[in-house]
Amino acid sequence: MELPDSVKDVYDEIKDRLTSPFFGSFFIAWLIINWYIPISLIFYDQKELHNDNFRSFREVINSQLDLCRNVIWPLLCAFGYVLISPAIKAAINIYQTQVAVFSDNKITEILKKKSGIAAELKIKDELINLKSEQNSLAQSQIKELNSKLDSQDQEIPRLQSEVDRLQIDVNKLVDQNDINNKINELTTFVGVWIVNFSNSEGPIEETWDISLDGSVHVNNRRNYMIHRIIGHDNNVWLNLGAQGHFNTGYKSHFVFFLTRSNSNTVVWQGVDLLGETVMFQKNVYVLKPVGDNQ
Known part of the structure; x- marks a missing residue:
């Protein structure tokens, strides 16, 4: 059943009045100041009223x-x-706003500190990881370098051995070259020579047989060794007029030659240190010595 509008308006007005701050505060203040009346009405009975010399609740109210x-x-x-x-x-x-602002500031500060600490911890972790990676890389490089050093240490003896072997080969080649040079120089003298010279006894003719090893056989009874040769056989063949000598142990051990040649005969003429004239002559074919019979 719906109430009429007039009754509803009165109800709403009473409700607004009762819920207004003024009425509520008046009602609460009245209950506090006149507390004896509601306490008596709610908690007292007739016996307690009689004990307080009241015959009814009206007398209680009237007394207050x-x-x-x-x-x-x-x-x-x-x-x-x-x-x-x-x-x-x-x-x-x-006050609540200030407390809220203060709380928000504190919370913000704490969050900033926490975020700063978190960022710092993150940076520290990244630095630790970076140092760990650098250490690992350094250890790997050290191992690689040590391995290369070990391989180089093993390679050095092999290379030294190779160098020693090559040095031996070079020395052999040098020795062989010296031998070849000596042989080439002796080639000019190898063969049978007719040697004419004079001494206090008069003219003398000897046959000198010079071998490739430098030995000289004189008349098949005396032996000398060619110790040193100065001059080159090319000068002899090209008739450049070079002067040279070799040490044969003959007399003063030095014989000097002024050379001349033609197509078939080589003639060396010189003077020894005693002033004796010496003539060497050998038949040749082209440029090669062929002995007495050629």
């Missing part, structure tokens, strides 16, 4: 009737609450 307590003081409290409560609420709101 007072304009100041029943009206003035509750009204003043209601007005004071209505007037002061906004300021109190504003102060409470300001």
